[in-house]
Amino acid sequence: MKKKFNPVLLIAVLWLAVSVFCWLKPAQEISDSERRKLDQFPKLTFSSAMNGGFMEKFESASTDQFPLREGLRKLKAAFSTDVYLQLDNHDIISYEGSLEKLNGPVSETSLQKAQDKLQSLHTKLFPDSKVYFAIVPEKGYYIPESAGYPLTDYAEILKLELPFAEKIDLSGTLTLDSYYLTDSHWRQETITETAAQLAAAMGVTLSADYTAETVKEDFLGVYAGQSGQPVRAESITILRNDILDGCTVYNHETGRTNGLYDLEALGNRDPYDVYLSGAVPLLDIENPNATTDKELVVFRDSFGSSIIPLLCEAYRHVTVVDIRYIQSIALPNFVDFHGQDVLLLYSTGVLNNSTMLR
Amino acid sequence: MLFSSIPFLYYFLPVTVLLYWAVPKRAKNASLLLCSLFFYGWGEPKYLLLMALTILWGYLSGLLLERKPTKWAMLLSAAAPIAALLYFKYTDFFLGMFSLPLQHIALPIGISFYTFQILSYLADVYRKDAKAQKNFINFAAYVSLFPQLVAGPIVRYQTIADELDSRSVSQEDVIYGIQRFLIGLGKKVLIANVLGELTAAYRAAVEPSVLFAWLYAVAYAMQIYFDFSGYSDMAIGLGRVFGFHFLENFNYPFLSASATEFWRRWHMSLGTWFRDYVYIPLGGSRCSRIKWLRNILVVWALTGFWHGAAWNFILWGLLFAALLLMEKYVKLPKGISHVYLLLVVIFSFVLFGASDLRQFGADFAALLGLRGLPAASTESLYYLRSFAVPLLVGILGSTPLPKQLAGKLENKLPVPAWNILRTTALLILLVLCTAYLADGSFNPFLYFRF
Incomplete structure (x- = not known):
């Protein structure tokens, strides 16, 4: 008698079909949601096979290049949070719809290194300048302890002092709503009070007269992709006025001159690059309509991108330095330090991982 | 691979x-x-x-x-x-x-x-x-x-x-092989690896506490069981696809009421190997009391040593030797004996999982509340909430309940309906496991010391 076909065997057929798909599918370069380059299949050589390098790279490439990986990542995230009821996926939690990363403990070593690095900048580059120091709290600082998440002790990082600098406390001007729901950064339209406070502490005044313009409606921040969880897209808004519109920004890396807002960058993997073109080592901003003749040098991280345009209003010239992307030892070749005011503006995250400061 | x-x-x-x-x-x-x-x-x-x-x-x-x-x-x-x-x-x-x-x-x-x-x-x-x-x-x-x-x-x-x-390989062999392999894969990827994240979190804890130590101990025992028995299931399933009938390696060890019974249900292929090729050739129990004692100690020291070249593995083996000897003379009431076995197994895996004896000492002291740690911390309560369901799934999955439930459904449903239900469940298992792997989730290999 002929045996009946058992549907379990369909699994084998499907399995084989996916396997064929794996072999034939063209490799992808980039994961947009994770904002990273995907591993590519390695070339087989005798030495790479013998030392295991080929196998290691093949394993990571076959995982990165798996067909329908994006959908599978979302399925995994949904299973982990909706079925297993886990409170995070890839260390990203969701508190009242706002995604935040569990960044681990405070590193005293890192804080000490940051302090030493900034001290050495002061000694070597701008010993005669008036120096201001402000720490940007990450949004986890505004998630209450009662929510029960093992968040970084941001308050501990905010206590960091630099003996040569006047400290400006920004924490009182911000709330959880000051940040994007799906991204680590603050929203420019919510930090005008923060900018005003910074300016006031540095002896200048901002008009606080801006026109808000929404330039992107479907922004998904870095945490949206990393978490794989379904989240609503947000908008990106830029603040403009005549003075800000008159500013020009020279990018030392590309040699291009632009405005404060790089609208072309809205098409980048990280649309937050719209503010001062994102991760750039060195910028010079000229403001012909400045309300003062003062100059400012800002040492900053990515949080600076959206607040510096607001500060520009009061300064004739602003130099923006990101020593995550340029060796500080090389700065005298590009920046003329001649007693300008200096603002050291760093987020808690960078201070707690200060090895990235070069 | x-x-x-x-x-x-x-x-x-x-x-x-x-x-x-x-x-x-x-x-x-x-x-x-x-x-x-x-x-x-x-x-x-x-x-x-x-x-x-x-x-x-x-x-x-x-x-x-x-x-x-x-x-x-x-x-x-x-x-x-x-x-x-x-x-x-x-x-x-x-x-x-x-x-x-x-x-x-x-x-x-x-x-x-x-x-x-x-x-x-x-x-x-x-x-x-x-x-x-x-x-x-x-x-x-x-x-x-x-x-x-x-x-x-x-x-x-x-x-x-x-x-x-x-x-020869029949259609039934292939079906059984696929089913057994996918169940094993699910045990490894969806339970062992997930609980592995909890045990890794304990090792990186900022706020250690007694609760966290207990969470670790329970999760680690579960992780080891589901990882190891998952691998055995996959091996048995693969063997069947190629026409081999491998013997079972695990039989719900956490149901045991004594250490002796535990080793009849845990890594059975190793237990029977040592019994047949070391214990019995040494004389087994048919010899003087001193020799019998020697045989027990030799076998269990070797069993521990087989798992890894470190003192904690030898002590782990000898701990079971001591328990087996004790159980020859002390009989516990039924309800208590099960609690005793679970505690013993959990403690023994804390010893097994420690990188050295110093770490075991710290873990053990934490479990007993002897390190001056708080009873609980924000971190441990967070991980308790975050891993409560996977732990529950692990606990239920280590009993025969899922198998019994599947058996009841198979008996109640018409054959075509059962086949469709089974196929759907296995397909979901495969897709979920693939999703976890494609996501690059935590996927440790525990046998690098074996």
Whole structure:
């Protein structure tokens, strides 16, 4: 008698079909949601096979290049949070719809290194300048302890002092709503009070007269992709006025001159690059309509991108330095330090991982 | 190559199965051997030669022992694989004991498993319990068989001797194999790996607490069980797809009411190996009390030592020796005995999982509240909430309840409905496991010390 076909065997057929798909599918370069380059299949050589390098790279490439990986990542995230009821996926939690990363403990070593690095900048580059120091709290600082998440002790990082600098406390001007729901950064339209406070502490005044313009409606921040969880897209808004519109920004890396807002960058993997073109080592901003003749040098991280345009209003010239992307030892070749005011503006995250400061 | 990896599931396995089905019957063992060597070479290319030499030694020794089954021939035959195991696995341990400079010799994956398989083969031929395998390809395929090569179970030659020479694969075998493999994959990826994240979080804890120590201890015992039994399920399932019937390796060990019973249900292939090839040849229990005591201690010290070249593994084995001896004289009431066993197993795996005795001391003191730690912390409460469901799934999954439920459904439903339900469930399992793997989730390999 002929045996009946058992549907379990369909699994084998499907399995084989996916396997064929794996072999034939063209490799992808980039994961947009994770904002990273995907591993590519390695070339087989005798030495790479013998030392295991080929196998290691093949394993990571076959995982990165798996067909329908994006959908599978979302399925995994949904299973982990909706079925297993886990409170995070890839260390990203969701508190009242706002995604935040569990960044681990405070590193005293890192804080000490940051302090030493900034001290050495002061000694070597701008010993005669008036120096201001402000720490940007990450949004986890505004998630209450009662929510029960093992968040970084941001308050501990905010206590960091630099003996040569006047400290400006920004924490009182911000709330959880000051940040994007799906991204680590603050929203420019919510930090005008923060900018005003910074300016006031540095002896200048901002008009606080801006026109808000929404330039992107479907922004998904870095945490949206990393978490794989379904989240609503947000908008990106830029603040403009005549003075800000008159500013020009020279990018030392590309040699291009632009405005404060790089609208072309809205098409980048990280649309937050719209503010001062994102991760750039060195910028010079000229403001012909400045309300003062003062100059400012800002040492900053990515949080600076959206607040510096607001500060520009009061300064004739602003130099923006990101020593995550340029060796500080090389700065005298590009920046003329001649007693300008200096603002050291760093987020808690960078201070707690200060090895990235070069 | 891990079974729970994209390269294995979607590159190696389909090609291997297709090749196996495509070749004529007489070439099936050769195709399995070829694929097994590729599988082993993928992770350990430099140790392929070692494995090949060990296989050749085992093959020739088997033929010799069949002709001249003398004690000296047996000892000589066993000496080479044992020497290789001692050199690669235990050199640094012994050097360390005498404070000599360590050699940092890399441990060939699976060496403990394939060495024990060869030793059992040689012993069986010597005792005339099995005939020597005349076909080198068949013997090499037995030793290197990829389904059980890196994480067991230890398949004794007698178990599959007939199937090595001739076997067939029915539709039922393939269905059973797929089902068993996917259940094992689910145990590994969806339970063991997830609980592994909790145990890793404990090791990186900022706010240690008594609660966190207990969470770790329970999660680690579950992780080890689901990882190990998951691997065994996958091995048994793969074996069946290729026509082999491997023996069971786990039988709901957490249901046990004594350490003695636990070892009848836990890693059964290792337990029976030590019983048949060490304990009984030493005299077993049919000897003087002193010798019997010696036999128990030797067997359990070796059992611990087999798991890893460190004192905590030896102590782990000896702990069970002490418990087994105690249980000969002390009988606990039924309800209490189960609680006792669970506590003993949980504590024993804390010892097993420690990197050294100092870490075990710290873990153990934390469990007993002797480290001055708070009862709970924000961190431990967070992980309790975050892993409550996976832990519950683990606890339920370690009992026969899921199997009983499936059995009831199978009996109640018409065959076509049951087949569709079963297919759907297995498909969901495969897709979910693939989703976890494609996501690059935590996927540790626990057998690097075996």
